[in-house]
Amino acid sequence: MAEPVVADGANAALHAVSSAVLAVTRHLSVHEVLQVIVRAAARLLDARYAALGVPDEQGSFAEFVVEGVSDAEWEAIGPMPRQHGMLAAMLRDGRPMRLADIRREPEFEGWPQAHPVLKDFLGVPIRDGENVLGILFLANRNPRGFTEADQELLTLFAAHAAIAITNARLYERNRELTVVAERGRLARELHDAVAQKLFSLRLTAQAAAALAPRDPARTVAELAQVERLAAEALAELRAVIFELRPADLADGLTASLRKHVEVLDRAYDTRVRFVCAEPVDLAEDAEAVAFRVAQEALFNALRHAGARTVDVHLGVVDGRAVLEVSDDGTGFSRGDQQNGLGLASMRERARSVGGVLTIDSAPAAGTTVRLEVPR
Incomplete structure (x- = not known):
């Protein structure tokens, strides 16, 4: 009888992560993908609170996204969590953790006054091979708390979330490279087409200035050349400007x-x-x-x-x-x-x-x- 439950759980996990994958296909930022993942995880296990912490190179969190806490409540709570308490333990160990009451754990150090009261707790790492991309936290699935099956389900979800995060990061990186390449192409076109025209225009204007006192007829001819070169330079510049566009409609x-x-x-x-x-x-x-x-x-x-x-x-x-x-x-x-x-x-x-x-x-x-x- 247990096998259908596992199958149903796996299907639920795949369905929940589809919203995160959809976020990637819509080319949202990494931060927005993290928000979609947190929201889907909370719905998946009917948790009151959810969070996703992205570790930095100093053993703390570079980013921390929450669900179930309003902007005003989050502002009242204060600075983003760092190296302390149960979150620090998970950063350090990088393994799943399921607790009936987080407040009874030795690592528990309390929380800010405005922080919601958490009891039952489930945390799993989001891994790309040996690399921990983030840690997913759920809390308060009252009245029964989190089960071993819940932990397996969230671990499966985290595996798919890792793909979503990786794809989002690759997309943002590719977009940055595309912008750099486009800027380089435009710089080359400006140099090859416009800069050379402007250089010729400057030389012709200098020649006209030198001829003006002694040869008015040639001066007029040189000024006509200046006008022609200026018109060509303007046309080239407009053509380049016309091609200026967001490289990928970001x-x-x-x-x-x-x-x-x-x-x-x-x-x-x-x-x-x-x-x-x-x-x-x-x-x-x-x-x-x-x-x-x-x-x-x-x-x-x-x-x-x-x-x-x-x-x-x-x-x-x-x-x-x-x-x-x-x-x-x-x-x-x-x-x-x-x-x-x-x-x-x-x-x-x-x-x-x-x-x-x-x-x-x-x-x-x-x-x-x-x-x-x-x-």
Whole structure:
């Protein structure tokens, strides 16, 4: 009869940890993943309080996440726990610990005045091989306390939590490396394209200044060259700025689009505006498609349409995310919609995430690119 209980417990553990794994797939921070794990552990064993401590290199806690304690209560409790009491014992030993009443243990040293009263206690390490990623604590499963089966269940949960924490850390590290690589690429482009143009412009301006007193005709020619080089440098700089974007939409679609529009509004004479009443959350692949479609539509409006104003709207209509990029530029005929200006690419991107792309344009009537994506 015991085997079905174990099987049911294993299924419950796998179900509870799925929320932590989901947090990783949504690209949340490590801290947010820790919070999801603590919350899932408390629900799994019906514990009143739960906590997860991440050890540092000094044998203390670098981070301590709690569940069951409000922000006001946590603030009243005081500083994060360090090297003392039962927590220190678990940091030192790194083994599971199950107690009927923590207050009766020799290592118990009391707690701050605002701290909740803990009785029954269960703690297990979260391990990646020999490395302890964190220690998971549960308390107050009254009236019966924690059993040996509970300890086995929480140990199984901790094994899956280790995967979630490791993946979250790898994601954050990869994001940092991506940002560094993107900055390096932009620095090279700025040096290769813009810096050299500006260097030539400076030399030409110096030559014009030297010629001015004795050869006005050549001075005029040199100044014309200065104007041409300045225009080329500005065009190159705008092209680089246009590519500035969050490397992996780390801030979400809404914030990333807002930042991108602000950059373009500063870089171009055209007025570029962003309107969004509330943040719109999509799956990662759908966010990437929406952002790329917005980029392409903005590029067309700014480089080809001669628009005075471009508006970007993002919102939700009938349960679907809707992105619109509208300009008051030259527009184009229906025949031109079939090819050119990256329109085919935008349609293909939309189809890849189950979305629909529509384009409303006519000569001298501006253009509206509309993307609808299931949420």
